[in-house]
Amino acid sequence: MSRLPDEPRPAGALWTDRFAQRTERANSSVIREFLKLLDDPAIISFAGGLPAPEVFPAEEVLFATHRVLRQHRDSALQYGATEGYRPLRELLVRHMARYGIEVGPENVLVTTGAQQALDLVGKAFINPGDRVATEEPTYLGALQAFSTYEAHYVTVPVDDDGMCVDRLEDVLRAAPKFVYVLPNFQNPSGVTLSLARRRRLVEVCARYGTPIVEDDPYGQLRYDGEHLPSLVKLDAERSGCAHRERSLRGGVIYLGTLSKTLAPGLRVGWVVAPAEVVAKLAVLKQGADLHSSTFAQMVAYETARGGFLDRHVKTIRRVYAERRDAMLRALDRHAPAGVHWTRPQGGLFLYLTLPPGVSADVVLKDALAAKVACIPGSAFHPLGGGTRSMRLNFSYSRPDVIEEGIARLGAVLRRHVSEAQAPQAPPAAVAAG
Ligand SMILES: Cc1ncc(COP(=O)(O)O)c(C=O)c1O
Structure with a gap:
């Protein structure tokens, strides 16, 4: 009517x-x-x-907040660099090196949680109708981020050893923009991609020229068994990289976060990518929030440093x-x-x-x-x-x-x-x- x-x-x-x-x-x-x-x-x-x-770590965050406001009041409350607070980026570089990911601060962009990194990846790489390959099941927040950019999905099932990589080639023939994968204690299934499958995933994607987005919020929260190398590291090992970007052959963008290891309320995550990609993502981030909270980054840094993390x-x-x-x-x-x-x-x-x-x-x-x-x-x-x-x-x-x-x-x-x-x-x- x-x-x-x-x-x-x-x-x-x-x-x-x-x-x-x-x-x-x-x-x-x-x-x-x-x-x-x-x-x-x-x-x-x-x-x-x-x-x-x-x-x-509420007490440590309280002390860190005092320290930040006493020692760096003006910069903590001021606008900051889009790429992030330099000492925090350097700390993240040292932290990742302990897990075998060796990159420079120029490869790190601090984001407002890993969730923003997913959004920036969508913004940078997905045209309406582009295909994105994911595990099935996969992280809902990534689907939300990529769907906003009108991604279509092609999927690979997951079993107890993570993504069934033997089924990947069929999906890669559909020419997805990238493969989105959670190798460690996957959200939602909790399963971990085996070492053999990690190697094969990196090798098959390299053969098809398809890049990988490796989302790793949980990698450090391992309760049994040995730490397995990240895809970004395995990708670098395939071809032996130059010194400065040792862990970056460029086939893998890696996402990290302090949400599960310090506190999600800080909203501090990061992207590891080749410097040209970091530069593009930084421009896109400027359109979203100029930069992640300087104050939160400084508090995160002051809390995490000195081995506390x-x-x-x-x-x-x-x-x-x-x-x-x-x-x-x-x-x-x-x-x-x-x-x-x-x-x-x-x-x-x-x-x-x-x-x-x-x-x-x-x-x-x-x-x-x-x-x-x-x-x-x-x-x-x-x-x-x-x-x-x-x-x-x-x-x-x-x-x-x-x-x-x-x-x-x-x-x-x-x-x-x-x-x-x-x-x-x-x-x-x-x-x-
Ligand atoms: C797989 C995965 N990626 C990204 C995120 C987002 O984390 P953040 O709090 O850093 O935005 C989560 C949060 O649960 C997650 O499980």
Whole structure:
């Protein structure tokens, strides 16, 4: 029915009518919606990717803040360089070198969290309709960032050893702009890309001339086993690089963050890329926020320096390993046969797969009624699917809370799994007419 001329229009209609086409695919993330549930204290949430507040280095941040304001007040409160606070970039360079990534500060751009780095990568490389290759499932925030630039997705499945690299060539033939991959304790599945597959991934991508974006927020949070070399390092080793950019043959852009090793509220992440790419990303960043908060970068630097970051990572590993173990033990106790889950060697998440006939959406609705929240796996599948899976975060809740939450979830799962397995009642006999 057409609108009468004097009928009031909804506030905002003048703007909503003018939303750009690219916003059509920009929807609020399921995770953001679930995070609102944290306002209800009765809900046990395994939904967000939240670090444990108990390990936030609040005292150290307090001292660092005092130091910054006492010693660098004018520069801390002033505009700063887009590339980032130089001492922080140098600290990040030293920190990465301990994990085998050897680059110079000119290869580092500080960003407002790794999330901004994903957005800048999208802005710099994706034209509308370009293909991006991802794992399936993959990080929802990356899909949000890339979809804004109207990416189309081609996907490679994930198993217990990470991306199934033997399936990659088919995808590379579709000429994606880049491959986006999470080699360590993948979000959402918790699995880690094996060394053999890392080498093969780098080799196959080099052969097809396809670059890789390596997103690595969790690499330092390993609880068992040996650290595996990053893709950026393996890429450099393939061809033996010149001294200054030893870890940069240029096939891989690497993303890091202090969100999981210090605190996400600082919003400090970074990109490692060849200097020409850093320069382009910096120009694009200027359009977004001029630079990341000088104050936050200086506080992050003052907190992290003098070996604190490395010491603190050890504390986090101990606390999260305990929580991961608590969740695995609780699942062993409470989950019914037929439900499977990953056993991550690090990171923040594990991934549950339900037996055929059981829908994660239905389970999660009932779980919410029982006051426990998780994220449906379908959120992480860019092409649809994942309807029998769900992501569980183990870093945020204390072990006793984890036990209680998994007991509640287990009760819901047992009900749904036994209903799905119950023999179907024969159809009612139709009376002969
Ligand atoms: C895989 C992955 N990439 C990027 C991010 C964004 O992190 P940041 O807090 O640094 O923006 C996250 C956050 O959970 C993540 O899991």
